Amino acid sequence: MRRGSTVEQFLGPVGSPGRPGVRYAEIRPRATSYEVYLHTCEDVGHETFMDLVEFPPFVQDVRDAEDAEEAFGELLGVTEDPYSALVLAEERTGAVRGRWVNEGLTQDEYRDFVRAGRPSGAWPAGRP
Template sequence: MHTVEDPNDENFRDLDNLLSLDPSEEDHVGQGRELALVADELEAIKRAEALAGAQPDRWVNFGVAGDDYADLVRFRRGDS
């Protein structure tokens, strides 16, 4: 789980390097906090929903998360 600052910048797509809002993570940018360790994907999704309030219809593939973030920034600006 990552609790990070939202730079609101469509050009910032390297989500691993967003600044943490948790001062204890300051030296560990991109690592986040482990909520659970499970054997399969479906159990991981269930745990994320239960432990962190993750929304089942809001999951994205890591490979496109930066592009999705840029789309969100443009949408919030009204550029979509």
Template sequence: MRYLTRQFAIGALRRGHGIEQFLGCTQIGAVAAIQWVAISPMDGQYRVSLHTVQDPDDEVGDLPNLMSLDPVDEAYVGEGRELGSSPDEAEAIALAEQLTTTRSDCWVNHAVAGDEYMDFVRSRRNTADASRQQDQSRS
């Protein structure tokens, strides 16, 4: 599995690399959306941001380039809505876990949340295909 242990997540941040976590799908008005949280080193701090983008239901792994559904993010594509920051790596992770639905055991390296999204799309499609097959076999 691609998840980081807490120590590896802290280590990635200390080395200047971001971490992130795919949160899944949501609805913004009538538009299907997906969300993920990122923690990025920035100016001696660790910035916690929430990203909300349109769900293209496609195997697209470049999440920051998807259409943002958050007006705050529209001016700075891919940066997300800043939720807070901390000078300490562990505190930044704890802050993200307090402010969002992130889980302590599901952090991944920067740019891997896109892989998580692609897995999500494949799983969703497989479930839909299985349901259609069951419906057809009942007919």
């Protein structure tokens, strides 16, 4: 992040078996701040389609669907330093400090999630 690169973290499943979704957190460095986002999208991928940014937004209410495309990614907050951004992401999303990856690598984590059968419980490393 200090080099100006975005970091992301795959957070796992949301929704129900009839309407599955996935979440991931993102920290975007800006000129003088760090923005923390939470992305929630429909789980429409498979082993050859893993690009989470292409997945449709996961909306709770059909009435919200029209605004969802424009508002993809909920801005959780803006901080002045990278450490505060990590703390904010951990507190608001359940992100884990040692699991951040470079932008775009969350699709690899999603692929592992799909290959593991889309577990709804604990991850192989024991993280819920």
